[in-house]
Amino acid sequence: MKKTMIIICLLVFSAVTSSCWNLKEPNQLAIVIGGGLDLSQDGQLEVSSQIAVPAALGGENNGPSKKRSFVVVNATGKNFMDAGQNLQMQLSRTLFYAHRQTILVGQRIAEQGVAGQGFLKYLDMIVRNPKSEMRSVIWIVKGGTAKDILATEPTFDALISTTLYSVQMALGMKPYYYREFLCESLPKGGAVLLPAISTNSSKKKFIYSGAAILDKEHELHLIGFLNPEESYYANWIKGRQKTLTVTTSESQKEGNISLRVKSPKRHIRVEKDAQGMHVHIQLHGFGNIVENNTSLDPSEAQDLGAIQKKLSQEAERDVVKLIQKAQKQYKVDILGLGELVHQKYPHEWKSLQKNWNDTFSKMTITAEVHLRYHDPGQTNASM
C-alpha cells in the first residue's frame, strides 16, 4: 500500500518537475475558427485563417467593445500545414485548429486547382491531423476569394465562421459538413454539390448563392454553379432539404400562390431494360398555403385541385429543367443517382462507375412532382 502510494507520487512529481506535460492554457492558443483556401496571384496555395480574439468576445463587455472580435491572417505555402507554419510567424500564440467551424474554398482554386491538381488533396490535413475539426461546414466562394468572406461582418454574431451553418439551416437545408463532403467525394462517378456563398456588391455582407458543382471524374474541379432555386430542388432530390417554399410563376392576370412545403419526400426508381437505364424521380411535398394572390379559393374543392395542379406542374417544370441542365449543360450527375444505381445494380456499377457522367447525360430521366396542401391558411379566397 505504502509502496504503491510512493510510486504514484513519484510518477506524478516526475511528470511535473520534468515539465513533461502538454498542458496549454487557453490563452496560449490562437483559436482558428474559420479557414480559407485561395489561389494567390502567382499561382500558389494561399491559406487564410480567421482567428478569434477572445478578449473582445468574452469578459465584461459593457457596451460595444472597441476591439475587433477576430483577425484574418493569410500566408502562402506549399501545402496547408506549410502555409499554417507561415501563418504562425505572424502570431504570438499557437495555432489551434480544433475549433475550426468553416472551411471556405475560393472560386479560382476550386476551378483551376494548384498546378493543375484539384484542391482536394490539400484537404487531407483536415482528416489526418487529430487536432483538426472534421465538423466544419464547407463552402465554395462564388466569384470571390475565401478571405473576402472571412473578412465580412456578420449581422448577428461576432464571428462569421460560426454562423455559416445556420445560414443553411435557415434556408431549410441540412448543413453540409466536411465529413459529408469526404463521404461524397470518395466514391467514383458523378459530382459533388457544395453550397456556394458570395459577397454582396459592397463586399461587407455575404449572400447564399446556390450550389457549386465539383466534378468527381475531373479531380473535383469546379465546373459550374446552380442558382439558389435550382439548389433547393437538387437538395430535395438528394434528400437534404427539410423545408422550401414553392411559388408559381408570376402572371399578370392570374397572380401567384406560395406553398411552404414542410416535409419534402422523394422516391427515385432505377430500372434497367434493353434500352439501358431509366430513372424516375417522384417528389412529394405537403405544406401550407402561405400566400395566395389569385382569385382561386382553396376552400373549394375545384379551386384547390387547380391550385395543387398548378403548383405541381410548375415545380415539375423546374425539376425537369434542372435535370436537363445537369444532363445537357454540365453533363455530370449532380443528383447522386450514381449511388442509387450502385446500390441496385452493384455488378453493373463496376463497369459504369468509370464513365458514369457520360452514362448519366444520356440516360432517360423522368420526373414528377406532387404538391399537396395541409392547410389553406387562415382565410379562404384571396383578400
Added chain:
Amino acid sequence: MPTPSNEGIPSQENSARTVSSNLKENEQTLISIFEHCSDVVFRRLTLHNDAKLLLVYIDGMIDKDFVQSSILKPLIYEGVPQGLGALDSLAQMCDQEFVAALQTKRVTSFEEAADHILKGSVAFLADGETSILLADVAQFETRSIEEPSTEASLRGTRESFTEHLRTNTTMLRRIIVTPDLKMETFQIGKLTKTDVVLAYIRGLASDNLLEEVRSRIETIDIQGVLESGYIEEYIEDTNYSPFPQMMSTERADVVSAGLMEGRIAVFVNGSPIVLIVPMTFWDGLQAPDDYYERFLYVTMNRWIRYLFALFSILFPSIYIALTTYHPEMMPPKLMMSITGLREQSPFPTVIEVFLMEFMFEGLREAGIRLPQQIGPLVSIVGALVIGQAAVQAGIISAPIVIVVSAAGISSFVIPRYRFGYPLRMLRFPLLILSGVFGLFGVALGLILIMIHLIHLTPLGTPYLQPIAPTKKSKLKDVFWRRPRKGTS
C-alpha cells in the same frame, strides 16, 4: 482533545477495600477516596435510638427535593420505617433496601460504591452494617430535546437526540414497541466510565454482525469517551479511508429505520450522535424524508443528489482537463468565452483552481467556527473579496469562481453532511492528477477511488452494495424509491 495517558489511576488503594461494620472506619475510607472533592457531601445523622447514619452524595447530581421529602424527613421525624416486619435498626433497613426510591442496590466494595455515588446515587452507611445501600436519585441539568440541527428535513419528526443516554434510548423505545428491541450496555473508558448501548432488534440483526460489533466494543481500551466518534474509530474497519463507514445520526427515526433493516445502533452517553452500522455508499446519499415524501418526487431528488455528488467531486478537475488539455472537447462558443475571461489572469488554471478551493474550504471552516454574531461578516467578506473583487482585479478569472463555488455548493446537497467530506477531500488529488495528466489523470483518479470503494467492506458488508455486488432485490431503493404499497 488529547486523552491523558493510560497510567496510574489514583485512589485505587482505598477503593479496593471492602466495607467493614465500623461506620467511623468506613467514613474515613470514603473521605480518603473523595479527598479534595469539594462537591461530595457527607451528611451524618443520629436517629432516635442513637443509631448513626451517614449519607454520601454529590451535590448537584441528585434530586434534592426527593431525598429531603421521601428519605430524610421520614427517617428523622418518624424513625426507622416499619415495613412488613418490624425493623429494629438502620442496619436492618439497609439490609432490606427499605428506602423509598425506585432503584436501590447493596454493595460491599468501596469501588462500586464510589462509582455509583459519582453517577448520582445517595449512599447510606449505617453503623454495624457491612454493606452500603445505594439509592439512585440522580437528577442533573440536561438539554431539552430540540430540532435536529445537522439533519434538517421538511417532513418527519422534529425530535433529535440529546446528550442524555436515557432520553435517547427512551425515544427509540417509544418508536419501536417490542421486547425484541434489545439494548446491551457496556462501560467504556477508565476515567469516563461512559455507558455505551448496543441497540438492535433480535431476529433482524444478524448474529455474526452482532458478535463482531460486540467483540470490537469489548476490546476498546481507552481512558475516556467524550463522543461517539471515539467508539466509531474503534469499530470501523480501517481508519485510512476518506469515506465514513458508519452512519451517524441525531434522529430517532433514522435509528429506528436502521434497526428495522437489521442494522445495529450504538448509543454513547454524552453524545447526541448515534452510530448505525453497517453503512453503504448509497446510505450517504439518502435523506430521512426520502421515505416520507411521495416516491416520484423522491426519485427525482435522489438523482439530483447522485449527479451533484459526481459534480462536486469532478467538476473542478474536469474543468482543468478540458480547458488546458482538451480545449477541442468544449463547444467553440464556450471555449471562446472562457478564453476571453481568462485573458487577464496571471496564474495557470490549475493554480487558480487550487487557490480558490483553498479559500472555499477556509470559508467553510470559518463558517463553522465563528461565533454567530460574526457569521454574516464572513459571508460578506467571502462573497465580495474572494468572489467579485478577485475577479475584477484580474487575479482570478470568473469561470474559476463559478466552478469552485458550484462544486462547493453541490457537495452540500448531500443529506449526510459527513458524506460530503470525502467528496471535498478527494477533489484535491483529482485536481493534481488532472493538472498533470488531463482527462487521463481524472480517469486514473476515478479508477483508484473505485478500487478503494470496492475494496471497502465495513463489517463484512460491501460498501457499494447493492450495485456491486449486485443485489437485484435491493436495487429498488437505489435507483428509485419504490412505493411501499403492494411490496414487502
